[in-house]
Ligand SMILES: Nc1nc2c(c(=O)[nH]1)N[C@H]1C(S)=C(S)[C@@H](COP(=O)(O)O)O[C@H]1N2
């Protein structure tokens with residue numbers, strides 16, 4: 001696989017020998033982890049925390065925010081825009097996951113989330129061409145919190161757009177009505193209250209990277 005991907009060639013300018021040296025630590029990690037068969041460990045529901053930790057609310061303090069009026073605004077690469085209600089998203093196949101959520105501040109907790117797998121979402125809305133871009137950018141409705149996610153992680157089979165926690169709709173504090181759950185990343189990449197989604201080959205802006213954290217923040 002290391003020798004066959006066109007992206008590898010782009011990184012190294014074509015030569016195979018210097019390939020490994022040209023990759024930095026993050027990229028090596030990233031390539032090892034995102035072969036499709038690498039899944040994050042999951043747990044039985046009985047292990048999931050009932051009192052789920054809540055951490056940091058950047059981009060979630062807009063007093064004008066109205067959950068009834070919320071739409072997920074998706075801008076496709078052809079310029080087309082989708083404005084999706086939470087009901088449209090809930091109508092898609094639901095996937096649940098119980099995994100160990102890890103915050104860079106040093107805590108972790110086994111948590112139970114549910115929503116639509118990102119790959120299912122992309123397929124359902126015909127966004128495959130957009131998803132070929134190297135990055136997905138997500139922002140809160142007020143634009144105050146934002147993350148950039150590399151394509152491989154966004155499309156990882158355990159990445160979900162979550163609207164439930166412990167079988168109940170997300171609470172405000174956990175990112176209602178829709179948040180990202182991306183088990184291959186630290187908590188900072190799990191954007192709460194997603195407002196917009198777009199796609200690009202350049203790295204989207206990332207709030208936590210601006211604070212000095214690793215852009216990829218993979219596990
Ligand atoms: N919009 C938004 N999303 C966010 C954050 C935030 O401050 N604002 N904090 C991040 C961090 S640091 C963590 S650890 C998780 C915490 O999610 P929780 O509050 O559901 O535990 O959300 C992430 N997503």
Ligand SMILES: [Mo]
Pocket residue numbers: 055102103104105187188
């Ligand atoms: Mo965090």
